[in-house]
Amino acid sequence: MQKIYLLVILCALFSPALLKAQQNETTTKEKKKTTPVDVVVIDEKQEKAIVGFPRAKVEVQEHNDTITKITLGHKRWEFIEEDDKTNVRMVHIPREKFKGHYSGVLLGFCNYSGKDFDTSIPADGDFMEINSGKSMAFTINFLQYDIGLQQRKKNLGLVTGLGWTVYNYRQDNQFNIQKNNAGITYGEPIPATNPVEKSKIVASYLNVPLLLEAQIPSDKNRCTAFISAGVYGGFKIGSHTKVVYTDGDTDKSRDDININPFQYGAMVQVGYKIIKLYATYNFSTLYEKDKGPELYPYSIGITLANF
Known part of the structure; x- marks a missing residue:
């Protein structure tokens, strides 16, 4: 579990250098500031951690064949432990909305x-x-x-x-x-x-x-x-x-x-x-x-x- 906490801390520290901070969102009643890290989830029972950024996410789970998932845009890399070996599999993430070809x-x-x-x-x-x-x-x-x-x-x-x-x-x-x-x-x-x-x-x-x-x-x-x-x-x-x-x-x-x-x-x-x-x-x-x-x-x- 210590590895999971360490991963979360490192991602939180280095995320500003990897991604631009999101602009402040203004509502009619208040201003709400957002941080570069959108989602941080730590589940001690299942020993997993999720760190989410804009268009990117890192997931780590110790008690699972798929120990790490790294998502960038529409592609996800899964690191899988099988027979004392680690294999890497790339998965395409379905688009959330239609995107054409013009620009x-x-x-x-x-x-x-x-x-x-x-x-x-x-x-x-x-x-x-x-x-x-x-x-x-x-x-x-x-x-x-x-x-x-x-x-x-x-x-x-x-x-x-x-x-x-x-x-x-x-x-x-x-x-x-x-x-x-x-x-x-x-x-x-x-x-x-x-x-x-x-x-x-x-x-x-x-x-x-x-x-x-x-x-x-x-x-x-x-x-x-x-x-x-x-x-x-x-x-x-x-x-x-x-x-x-x-x-x-x-x-x-x-x-x-x-x-x-x-x-x-x-x-x-x-x-x-x-x-x-x-x-x-x-x-x-x-x-x-x-x-x-x-x-x-x-x-x-x-x-x-x-x-």
Whole structure:
């Protein structure tokens, strides 16, 4: 039993270094302070002790084959004594609520198509010929909110949040994209005597999604695979054009070229274990209506990390 008391004392002493102290909770009548240790239970009759922290717990019981259990998040390590040997077993702890897949870091290729998924560029958009292999979309989805749709299972729900995406559309042609006197976006030809090495349009948006997600297997509280689909909307927070010439000169402009201030579209995500793919398609055009070629952006890529 002395070992149990010693474990409790050590956990209580070192827990502030392992976990942040919880913030004081204020009620309408009083303020109640909490300590880093949420639960401390000592049962001398059964010779066991439990020390609980936020999202972590240590259990020790001397008269049991499983002498120690250490729980961190959704995983528990059990130390079991059998035949004078100690074995370690890891157990998955079922989720208490639905948690979707949205927040994280995504990287993909971005492109655009003509009306009705036409892969060719409209006649008035020859200056928008894209280098699809070098056009990239980088996304950080930093907020997520989950709404479970089941009482017993935790495999179906709605997911929303907030994300930031930067689209880099690479052209590599002899045009400088700008507006004419009528306010229409067009490509101003650059003389061949000053060859272009690369050019691009960069636009960044804040996006809000609404996704329905189903996780598999449906009969367990552990997600192996998932699929989610839904819609999103966003507003532009910045854009610019950049042209780099072979002689090293650079033209960078933040002038308005009629990039659509709002976007909306559909999003699909699929995942299996650590592999997660996504695709988006805009129902809104890259440029404002009747102010540039009719182009519909889309992107395909992978999720590098979820958090």
